[in-house]
Amino acid sequence: MEKDVLVQKERGFIEKFMVPQMYDLFRFGGSSVKDDEMGMQRMLQNFSGLFTEEQLRKNMEKYNLQKMFGVVKEYFKKxxxxxGDSIILSNNYQHTINSYIYNDRENPAFIHIDELFESTVIAFLLSMFKWSKDFGNLEIYSECFKYVLFLMNDVCIFGKMQGTDANDVLLGLVSGDIQIxxxxxxxxxxxxxxxxxxxxxxxxxAYTGRQYSKQHPEKEEYNADMMAYxxxxxxxxxxxxxxxxxxxxxYLAPMMxxxxxxxxxxxxxxLYKSRLSDPQHPWPVDRKNRLFAVVNKxxxxxxxxxxxxLYSGFLDVYDEYKDQVLLKMERGKLDKILHTERRNRMRCVKV
Known part of the structure; x- marks a missing residue:
């Protein structure tokens, strides 16, 4: 019995000092749920005859996060x-649709692009463009609206990765439509x-010492947006x-x-009478207006x-989505998809 207690104490002592620091929690936190091979096979099934596996692999070699990261750093230098050679790229599933940079000046800075960001943004664009293209088709209209609502409610608000069934629904909607x-x-x-x-x-x-004070973080966000654009x-x-x-x-994709x-x-x-607020980031509509000021130069x-x-058609369904969500909520047609208790618990969590 005493031996067990000593073992437990020793194990507790070891575990205490093996707890990762904040940097490690961010840098190595999460897990990967991506399966490129399965994704490729499902693409071949839903777009049969439109491209080959060899073409898909060639496309993946040209378009991937690391390649794009390299291009961005090339242009920043130019x-x-x-x-920015010391910046590392991180890409796990950490239940967030946001990208972020961790730069504490003591550890190597890293940029995180979440797997949830990847799957959600591409699914959102597929749904919106298909909806815009086939707006007069009531079945497509209904399915695209429901899918965008699912993305906003279950995926964005609660950080839930889309399952295989959800992906199958989306692929079924756009199956064979190579344009979309x-x-x-x-x-x-x-x-x-x-x-x-x-x-x-x-x-x-940060490198140039041009960061704004904590009282005006939104100014740095605007600057970062303008440089990125x-x-x-x-x-x-x-x-x-x-x-x-x-x-x-x-060129208007950043506005999207x-x-x-x-x-x-x-x-x-x-849905939840909740007003998200992020003191670090200005409202999206304000950021978008600043981007328009850049491209007009x-x-x-x-x-x-x-x-x-393309953006005009996108905005048509963007407005339609807002109208339909509000109308259906007022009529009680969205009650079954609400996760009110879970949302309330999220409000109580203080970070």
Missing amino acids: EYGYA LQLAEDCYWTIVVFSLAHEVAHAYL HIVLKIIMEKEGEEQILEKYT YMDFFDLYYYTDRV DEYDFDTVDGNH
Whole structure:
């Protein structure tokens, strides 16, 4: 009996000193739920005959987080003289749709792009573009609305990764529609580049000592947004032919990303009477307005017609979603999907 107590005490002593520090909790926290091979096979099933496995693998070699991270750092060095070579890229599932940078000046800085961010943003774009394209089809209209609502309610608010069944529903909606797949993928990578560049901008501002005080953190967010968008627009303008990475028509994708967060906050407000507030970040609509001020500068000169049309259709369903959520909530048609007690418990948690 005494031996057991000693063993337990020794084990407790060891475990106490093996508890990871804050840096480790962020850097190595979470787990990976991504299965690229399974995803590839499901894509081949739903888009049979439209591309081959070899084409998919080639596309994955060109478009992946590490490649995009490298492009962002290349352009930061070119545009701002900042290499950011010591910044690490983290990509686990930590139940957040936000990207962030951890930079405590004692440990190597790292940028985190969550697997939940990846799956949610691409699913959101697929749903919105399909909804916009087939707006007059009542079945497609209904299914796309429900899927966006699911993303906002279950995935964004509660950090729940989409399951296989949910992904199958989405793939069924867009099955065979290569145009929607292409639009969503192209806009997705522009958003990824914008997000990565936004976080690198924070590291750059810290490096140059241009961080704002804690009383005005929103100013740094605006600066990071503007620098990130500059990087996106430069890549769009300068990469051509086989080196082309971001399509010109996706130039308003960062605005769609802000609209994504706006719908997330709006859904939480309508469903749970909760007003999300983040003292570090301005409201998405304010950030979007600042981005428009950037792209309107004369130095960014390229064909924007297709991009304007795409965003116009996106905004149609963006407005429609808001109208339908409010209407259905007022009529009690969303009662079954509410997780009110769980949401209330989240409000009680203090970080």
